[in-house]
Amino acid sequence: MLARVVHLLPAELKTLLERLPEQMQEQLEEIRIREGRPLEVGFRGMSRFMTIDGNLRQTADGAYKPSADTCRKLLERITNYSLYAMEEELRRGFITVSGGHRIGLAGRTILEGGAVRGIRDIGAFNIRVAREVIGASALLLPKLIDRARKTLHSTLILAPPQQGKTTLVRDMARTVSYGLWPGYEASGWPGRKVGIVDERSEIAACVRGIPTFDVGPRTDVMDACPKAEGMMMLLRSMSPEVLVADEIGRPEDGEAIREASHAGVSVVATAHAYDLQDARGRPVLRKLLDDGAFTHVVELKRTEQGVMHRVVSAETQGRPAPRDLPPSQRAGEGPVHVSIGRQRADDP
Numbered sequence: 001m002l003a004r005v006v007h008l009l010p011a012e013l014k015t016l017l018e019r020l021p022e023q024m025q026e027q028l029e030e031i032r033i034r035e036g037r038p039l040e041v042g043f044r045g046m047s048r049f050m051t052i053d054g055n056l057r058q059t060a061d062g063a064y065k066p067s068a069d070t071c072r073k074l075l076e077r078i079t080n081y082s083l084y085a086m087e088e089e090l091r092r093g094f095i096t097v098s099g100g101h102r103i104g105l106a107g108r109t110i111l112e113g114g115a116v117r118g119i120r121d122i123g124a125f126n127i128r129v130a131r132e133v134i135g136a137s138a139l140l141l142p143k144l145i146d147r148a149r150k151t152l153h154s155t156l157i158l159a160p161p162q163q164g165k166t167t168l169v170r171d172m173a174r175t176v177s178y179g180l181w182p183g184y185e186a187s188g189w190p191g192r193k194v195g196i197v198d199e200r201s202e203i204a205a206c207v208r209g210i211p212t213f214d215v216g217p218r219t220d221v222m223d224a225c226p227k228a229e230g231m232m233m234l235l236r237s238m239s240p241e242v243l244v245a246d247e248i249g250r251p252e253d254g255e256a257i258r259e260a261s262h263a264g265v266s267v268v269a270t271a272h273a274y275d276l277q278d279a280r281g282r283p284v285l286r287k288l289l290d291d292g293a294f295t296h297v298v299e300l301k302r303t304e305q306g307v308m309h310r311v312v313s314a315e316t317q318g319r320p321a322p323r324d325l326p327p328s329q330r331a332g333e334g335p336v337h338v339s340i341g342r343q344r345a346d347d348p
Contacts, residue, residue, distance in 0.1 A: 001028045001129045005101050008127065010073035016064060017041075019054025028129055029162065035071045035123040038063030045162070045302045075122055078103050090118040096224075099212060100130035100205030128162075130202055132213045136164070136171040142182045143311045144296055150189045152176060152242055152266045154293060156285070158273040159300035164307050165270040166246055168300070170203050170213060172268055173244045177216020194219040195240030197230030203246055228252035231260060245269045254284040254293075261293045275299045276312055 002025040006014055016039070017031070030042030038049045038060040048056035049063035057063065078095055079086045089095045094104045104126035110118040146153045152172070159165050175181075179191030198204050198221050204211035206223040215221065220238045222230035227245045231253075234240050243260050245253070248269045260267050273279040276297050280286045288294060297312040 001026055001131060004099055004131075005031070005127055005129055008074070008077050008097065008101075008103075010070050010077070012070055013039075013066065013074070016050065016052065016054065020050075020056075024056075030129070031125075031127040033066050033071065033074060033125040033127070035068050036065055038065055042162075071123065071125070074125060078125075087118060091116060093119065094200070096201040098205070098207050100202045102128045102130070102200060102202055104128070130205060130213075131167065133167050133171060134174070134214070136167050137175060138171075138182065140168070140298065140309050140311070141172065141175060144298075145181065145183075145186055146266070147185070149266075150186070151192055152268060153295045154261060154267045155269075155296045155298060156279070156288070156294040157268070157270045157298045157300065158275060158279050159270070159302075160272060160274055163300045163302045165300060166202050169244050169246065169268055169270055170215060173203070173219055173242070174214055174216045176242055177218040191216070191218050192241040193239060194242045194244060195231075195234035195238055196221045197225060197227050197234065197243070197245045198223050199225060199227050199230065200246065203244065226252075228256040231256040235260060235263060235265065240265060242266045242268060247271060249282065249284055251284055254288050257288060257293050258291060267293065269294075 002017055002020070006017070009017065013033070017025070020028070024043060027043040028041060029044070030047070032040040032042070040047055040049055041056070048058060049060045050056055051062055052064045075083075078097055083090070086095055090105065093106075094102050096102050105119055105122050106124035107119045107122035109116050110120055144153050144155050145151075157165050157168060173194045173196055176192050177194045179189060181187060181189045194216060196203050196215060196219060198206065201224055203213070204215045204221045204223065205213050206221055209223060211219070211221055220234065220240065222234055225233070227248060228250065231243055231245060234243065243265050245267070246269070248254070248257065248271050257267050257269065271279060271282075271285055273282065273285070276299060279297070280289065289297070295313065299310045299312070301308045
């Protein structure tokens, strides 16, 4: 995975990270670069600090510390030497680069009228490595198919950051678009027209409007567009049968999803929440669930064995499970371990 982002790195960082063992380079998920502070890398849900000789440590003692010049070079590379052209991205606190890799930024904010207009004096970067995992949704999809309509149920996927939500919905879109329905009963179902609203350019990783990830032959992507506006544009112009959106949560997102559900379109969306109980603490998500906009909820949790999913259907959504119960004793279905990185032999 390092090879996918190495072109973004200044020479000193590139040289250092290439000292990692090859297996570790393939498992790389995050590179956290903080000016004058220890370099941190993330892989398989863990994080370690890195020394100048390429060793990894749990503590920051003796770790390599990127200089101000190294951070300046990195910023120039990821903005194509034009901070002004990235004004909107800086206001949102991240930049998405070719390949769907998202780079989070932290520094001193610029305020205008009480609202954040941008970030200056940037001193911290988080490079999140995007990856395509063909077959990531294979074990989950059979629980989400709508047999009556021969499509997907409207589904809300919940998890904290970095649990595999985007990887999962990308593969769901691909599978539905190709018509690769799971199981004997669904084997003859046609592929469905899919619309993806890719506000952060992470799901399809479009370059000049063309997806670089395989999201299927019947898929249309509204790239770098706010979710609510993008969903309405796709509904009006592209007649999708399944809509996919990442990280919903604003009131306008909720209105667009209700509009889609009234139009008979299945919606697959992700949101940040630990579980269904947490989601119900967010007014927009709670109203969508109470209104029946989502008939199924999927909770994702990363473990050492892989990614565990738990599906809660409409019948049990009104009775969130206590957190202190093991998943097998909660309402809904028990845990299924999905090793996303090892779903198929031809995974990248």
